[in-house]
Structure formats: structure tokens, C-alpha cells
Amino acid sequence: MSCSSCSTNKDGVPKGCKSNGNCATGTCGSGNKLAVFDWLSNMTLPSGEAPYNIFEVRFKNGRKHFYRNSQNITVSMGDVVAVEGSSGHDIGIVSLAGELVKVQMKKRKVTEDSDNVKKIYRKATQKDIDVWQTARDRELETQRKGREIISKLGLKMKLSDVEFQGDGTKATFYYTADERVDFRQLIRDLAGAFSIRVEMRQVGMRQEAARLGGVGSCGRELCCSTWLTDFRKVNTAAARYQQLSLNPLKLAGQCGKLKCCLNFELDSYLDALESFPKQDLVLKTEKGDAVFVKMDIFKKLLWYTYKEESFKWYKLSLDQVQEIIELNENNEVSSPLEDYEAEIAEEPKIDFENVVGQDSLTRFDAPKKPRKNRRRPKRNTSNNKKTESRDKKKSPQKAGAKNAGGNKLDAKRQDSRRKKPNQNQLKQAQKPRNQKKKTEAKPTGENQQSPNKRKPQNNKRRNNNNRRKNTPKNAGNKDGNTKETK
Incomplete structure (x- = not known):
């Protein structure tokens, strides 16, 4: 139906928005x-x-x-x-x-x-419309309270929708249930809670989806809520004819039943399957018996495999399969399936052509090349002494000749070893510097302890030796005290 702006003239030319009743405004x-x-x-x-x-x-x-x-x-x-x-x-x-x-x-x-x-x-009239709008505004709250009453009574049913009559004196409750439900007590509770006449009406899963609406897996609104008025039975045979996997998650719609769209293309599939052989037919070849695996109806391709070697599938055209069937009917054995598969000429796929100077669509698909300059693994310090001894034994002439004739990486490694001292060498080089700094330190007091314990002992010995050299022999008293000489 269309609104007044979309209606056509006598000549059939649309007026207004010129969308032929598809502007989706009002009743259009x-x-x-x-x-x-x-x-x-x-x-x-x-x-x-x-x-x-x-x-x-x-x-x-x-x-x-x-x-x-x-x-x-x-x-x-x-x-x-x-x-x-x-x-x-x-x-x-x-x-x-x-x-x-x-x-x-x-x-x-x-x-x-x-x-x-x-x-x-x-x-x-305007009064009728106002009463109707107020009744429509009560539907959501009535549905919520109705579900609470159903849960209190413990009934195995689902309240899907509530519809008030135009005068607001009656309400119809739509529900779904797998089993028969005794809702006599429910009607009394609903009538007492809302002060209205109650009518319970059971609907199926498909009718519920049609009333509530939604978006299907195709991205469009559900067919049952937009244009489909009669619900026909949908069997799994429709999926088998169309070579679909019997996966309930993919074949089921919003209602939980099989999708109604499985029936839409069933007739075209049945017409195309008339020229195909039966799936339980066995092909007899020189190599053995072949069994049907799968088919592509519109490309007219079939896949067969040997009973003994089921790990490999062979792609055949419809004409080739019919040729093998004719030979088998004449009590003749056909050539192996490998020969037939080799005759099928595959058409080259048309790739992206860079006509306008755009980037390739597969520019991100190419794998990245590994980096050549990787980080070298750290070497243990225990092996440093061995490398030093080896470097000392080798003369620079032999090492240079070997590097010139050998690999360049070995020469670089040897140079790096010579140039870069080890950690042990660095420690040994730093030790005498530290000792000099300690000797040049300022003298400490008598009560203060020196950081190095060996130094005060050596100083005492030196002072005693100097005194003995300066003092004459037998200059000491019995007490062991010394006298100064003039």
C-alpha cells in the first residue's frame, strides 16, 4: 500500500517521493x-x-x-x-x-x-484514539507483571506479547509452551491484578517470531514479519537437496526452527538435479570401484574416491561420469579416475589488475622476510680465559692469513676479541689504580682505624728499623729504653 504522496497518476507516473510505495513513511x-x-x-x-x-x-x-x-x-x-x-x-x-x-x-x-x-x-473520534493510546501504553507493564505471576505459579510457559483492545476492557495474552498448561489459576490472578477481561492465546514459535520481528542472518528483516503470511513445513530434505551441512546452528532461524528460505530455491535445485546420477551409484574402473563423495550442482562437478584409497578425491565433470556409467552398463570397465581428472581444464582465475595505478589488494598477504642482522647470543665469562690463551698462541701473521683466506665473519670476531678486553682484564687493570688512591689518602687520627689493616703494621716495622740504625750499639738501658745521640 502507498501513501498519498506515492500514488500514481492516470499515466502510471509516481507522484511525491517517486519511490513506488517504498519510502517507509506512515503506511507506505x-x-x-x-x-x-x-x-x-x-x-x-x-x-x-x-x-x-x-x-x-x-x-x-x-x-x-x-x-x-x-x-x-x-x-x-x-x-x-x-x-x-x-x-x-x-x-x-x-x-x-x-x-x-x-x-x-x-x-x-x-x-x-x-x-x-x-x-x-x-x-x-479523538476520544476513541485517546483511550486506545492509554491502553497501548499499559501493555509493557502488564507483560512484566504477567511474567512475574507466571514464575510464582511455576508454569512452564513463555509470555511473549500482550495486546489490549481499543476500549481498554480486554487484554489478549500470547504465550508459547511445549506442553499443555493449566492456566485457570493464572487467569484469575491476571484478572484480579489488572481488573480486565483476560484471553489466553497460544501461538507457535514461527508466529511468535513473526509478531516480535527481528533481523535474520542475511542482514534483512525476517520474512515472516514483513511479507510471508503462510508458514509451510520445512524438512531437512530441502537442505540435503541443496548440498548443505546439517548443522542446526546454521539452518535454524530466530524461531529455533528450520529457516523458511530453504524452500525458496528448492525448486531450482530439483530441476538441476534431474540430469545428475544417483549418489549411491558405484563406478567400476580398472583400478577399483569408486564411490560418490560430493557435488557442485551449478558447476556440474562431482567428486569420487576409491573404496580402498579413500584419502584422495578425484574431480570429474558430469559428462565424464555419464560416460563411465554407459561403459559400466555395457559390462565394460573404464580407465582410472586419474586419467579423467587430467582432462579437466581449469580456467585461470582473473587476478587484480593495476590499471589506475592503485596498490595491489594482496600487498599485505606476502610474508615478511627474516632479518639478517640478528642479535648475537651472549657468551659465558668462563670461556673468556680459553679464548685469550688461544689468541696468544696464534701469531698475528697466521691469524691474518687465515682470515684473508677464510670467512669474513671469523676475522671480524677475532678483531673484536683483540680490541675488546675481557671483564677479568678490566678488573686487573683497575686494581693498581685503586691502591694508589688509597695510599694517597689523608692521614687519619690516632683513635681512628685505618681502612686497610696491613698498612699500620708495616709502618711500625719501618719506624723500628730506622731507630735501630740511628742508635749506637749497647745504647739501651736495662729497661729497654733508648737515648738520643748528639
């Missing part, structure tokens, strides 16, 4: 779930024929019903109308009018004399 195109474009809106009826007096009215989440305009009220698509309910009245929006309603009724198998076709009371 995909703006609402399960919307229908009225492509017969600008066609005039034949003379003497009255317009069709049954309209399609849409409610919350794409729920639609047919209503008869018995009072001949001027109603057009997009109008808000008050219609007959189970008790009281309900508020909805006219989604389709005219001759297309006959097509929709025929599709849903609803006759004009059916009891399901109720009446349109009037166009909704």
Missing part, C-alpha cells in the same frame, strides 16, 4: 509489517458496479481481519476506524480496500458470508 511500503501495495487504486470500476464494501483492518504486530462497511461510511486506506469486537469495540487502521480485498480473502479462504467478517461502526 515497508513502513509497517505485512503491508500490501494497492496497485489497483487508480483504476476506475466498470459502469454500474458498486465498490467492494469489505475492508481489511490491521491491528498490533500485523494482525489483520476483514470487516464489512454495512453503513456505507466513506472509508479510505489509512483511516482509523472503530470496529466490532468480541465484547465492546476495537480500534484499527484500514490497510486495504477495493478489489484487492477479494484476492486476500480468497488467499486466506474467507467467504463473504462468514461469521468472521464483522462490522465497521464508525470512524474513530
Whole structure:
């Protein structure tokens, strides 16, 4: 269906946004779930024929019903109308009018004399719309409290949605359950908590996904909530015909069931499979019997392997397989599969061409080359003495001749060894410097202890020797004291 800005002229030229009912605003195109474009809106009826007096009215989440305009009220698509309910009245929006309603009724198998076709009371007034909006605002809170009551009662059911009637006197609770649920006590608790009439309606997993909506694995909105109205059975045979892996995580949709889109391309696969042989057929060759592994339907390629050598697969074309089957039917054995596989000419793949001077798409795919100048591993200090002794034994002439004729890396290593002293050599070179510094230190007091214990002992011995040289023989007293000489 389309809004007034998207409707077409008599010549079929679209007006307004010129999107042919796909601007997604209001009631236009995909703006609402399960919307229908009225492509017969600008066609005039034949003379003497009255317009069709049954309209399609849409409610919350794409729920639609047919209503008869018995009072001949001027109603057009997009109008808000008050219609007959189970008790009281309900508020909805006219989604389709005219001759297309006959097509929709025929599709849903609803006759004009059916009891399901109720009446349109009037166009909704402002008071009706205000009551309807306040009732719609209560739905989220009612759903939350309803789930709390269900959890207290311990019922094995899932409350998916709540829908209030237009006059606010009745609410319909939609739920899903795997088993039969006794909800008699639940109805009493809900009616007492919200002071309304309660209707419980069980829906399937697919109907729940259609009501709630969502985005599928393809990146688009769910088909069941946008345009799909009837839910057909989907079997795993549809996945087998399309050569898909039977993985429930990939084949299941938002509802937890098999995806409805598996049925969309099934007919084209079945037509293509008519020319293919059966999968349980065994090919007889000179090397042995070959068994089917897999196939590519649209490229017309099949893979076979030998029963005894199942580790290798052989790719054959459909014509080659049919040729082998004809030979086997004439009680002849075909040549090995290797000969047939060699006949298949593979088409070269067209790579990226740098026409405009752009960078290659595979510039980051090339592996990086390893670095040549790696860090040398550290050597142990214990081996330094051995290297020093070896260097001393070798004469510089022999070492130079060997480096000239040998490898350049060995010459560099020997030069580095000669130039760079070891740690032990550095320690030995630093020892005498430290001793000189200690001897040149300032004299300490008598009470202070010298840092080196050996130095004061040596000084005492030197002083005693000097005194003995200066004093004459037998100059000492009995007490051992010495006298100074003039």
C-alpha cells in the first residue's frame, strides 16, 4: 500500500517521493509489517458496479481481519476506524480496500458470508484514539507483571506479547509452551491484578517470531514479519537437496526452527538435479570401484574416491561420469579416475589488475622476510680465559692469513676479541689504580682505624728499623729504653 504522496497518476507516473510505495513513511511500503501495495487504486470500476464494501483492518504486530462497511461510511486506506469486537469495540487502521480485498480473502479462504467478517461502526473520534493510546501504553507493564505471576505459579510457559483492545476492557495474552498448561489459576490472578477481561492465546514459535520481528542472518528483516503470511513445513530434505551441512546452528532461524528460505530455491535445485546420477551409484574402473563423495550442482562437478584409497578425491565433470556409467552398463570397465581428472581444464582465475595505478589488494598477504642482522647470543665469562690463551698462541701473521683466506665473519670476531678486553682484564687493570688512591689518602687520627689493616703494621716495622740504625750499639738501658745521640 502507498501513501498519498506515492500514488500514481492516470499515466502510471509516481507522484511525491517517486519511490513506488517504498519510502517507509506512515503506511507506505515497508513502513509497517505485512503491508500490501494497492496497485489497483487508480483504476476506475466498470459502469454500474458498486465498490467492494469489505475492508481489511490491521491491528498490533500485523494482525489483520476483514470487516464489512454495512453503513456505507466513506472509508479510505489509512483511516482509523472503530470496529466490532468480541465484547465492546476495537480500534484499527484500514490497510486495504477495493478489489484487492477479494484476492486476500480468497488467499486466506474467507467467504463473504462468514461469521468472521464483522462490522465497521464508525470512524474513530479523538476520544476513541485517546483511550486506545492509554491502553497501548499499559501493555509493557502488564507483560512484566504477567511474567512475574507466571514464575510464582511455576508454569512452564513463555509470555511473549500482550495486546489490549481499543476500549481498554480486554487484554489478549500470547504465550508459547511445549506442553499443555493449566492456566485457570493464572487467569484469575491476571484478572484480579489488572481488573480486565483476560484471553489466553497460544501461538507457535514461527508466529511468535513473526509478531516480535527481528533481523535474520542475511542482514534483512525476517520474512515472516514483513511479507510471508503462510508458514509451510520445512524438512531437512530441502537442505540435503541443496548440498548443505546439517548443522542446526546454521539452518535454524530466530524461531529455533528450520529457516523458511530453504524452500525458496528448492525448486531450482530439483530441476538441476534431474540430469545428475544417483549418489549411491558405484563406478567400476580398472583400478577399483569408486564411490560418490560430493557435488557442485551449478558447476556440474562431482567428486569420487576409491573404496580402498579413500584419502584422495578425484574431480570429474558430469559428462565424464555419464560416460563411465554407459561403459559400466555395457559390462565394460573404464580407465582410472586419474586419467579423467587430467582432462579437466581449469580456467585461470582473473587476478587484480593495476590499471589506475592503485596498490595491489594482496600487498599485505606476502610474508615478511627474516632479518639478517640478528642479535648475537651472549657468551659465558668462563670461556673468556680459553679464548685469550688461544689468541696468544696464534701469531698475528697466521691469524691474518687465515682470515684473508677464510670467512669474513671469523676475522671480524677475532678483531673484536683483540680490541675488546675481557671483564677479568678490566678488573686487573683497575686494581693498581685503586691502591694508589688509597695510599694517597689523608692521614687519619690516632683513635681512628685505618681502612686497610696491613698498612699500620708495616709502618711500625719501618719506624723500628730506622731507630735501630740511628742508635749506637749497647745504647739501651736495662729497661729497654733508648737515648738520643748528639
